Amino acid sequence: SPEGVVSVVNRQEAGYELGPNGRLQPIGGGPNDPSAGENRIRNERELRREYQSATQEYRTVRQAFQKVEASLAQGTGIGDVGGIFGVMKIFDPGSTVREGEAATVQNSGGVPENIRGLYNRVATGERLTPQQRAEIVAVGRAQFGTYEQSYQSRVADFTRMAQGYGI
Numbered sequence: 001s002p003e004g005v006v007s008v009v010n011r012q013e014a015g016y017e018l019g020p021n022g023r024l025q026p027i028g029g030g031p032n033d034p035s036a037g038e039n040r041i042r043n044e045r046e047l048r049r050e051y052q053s054a055t056q057e058y059r060t061v062r063q064a065f066q067k068v069e070a071s072l073a074q075g076t077g078i079g080d081v082g083g084i085f086g087v088m089k090i091f092d093p094g095s096t097v098r099e100g101e102a103a104t105v106q107n108s109g110g111v112p113e114n115i116r117g118l119y120n121r122v123a124t125g126e127r128l129t130p131q132q133r134a135e136i137v138a139v140g141r142a143q144f145g146t147y148e149q150s151y152q153s154r155v156a157d158f159t160r161m162a163q164g165y166g167i
Helices: 037-054 056-073 077-091 113-123 130-165
Strands: 016-018 024-026
Touching (some): 037 056, 037 130, 056 077, 056 130, 077 113, 077 130
Antiparallel strands (some): 016 024
16 A cells, blocks of 8 residues: 555554454454453443333333232232222323322323222222222233333343343
């Protein structure tokens, strides 16, 4: 090559070497090797943080569904309130309805009207029938199933990323 001109083919980036495929790759154990020491720890931490963020809604919904099952199994008025509140959280994980409040249209956007109506009745002392409790658990389970499918897909994606990083 002419003097002063560096050929891209002969140029080597610091921390990289020419691999068997003719492309630059990080030098094993070097500063750019994603599986090396500090890089590995940083990659694990960043991937964990991203995973936690990407799966937060699923964890909220899973906790709500567990609350639905446990609360309605009690067969009590307070259990009814907790169970319906839990199913409302499954439908609208970001809702602002708190136990003991009336569930209005404004504060429970994605929740079906019949669930809001049941919640409002049990919040004032009415109790659910065993059939209503079973139906609420079934509705919660079905709704939770959609989150579960999405979650499993994300787990597979993050597993591939982790394997790609060698972690």
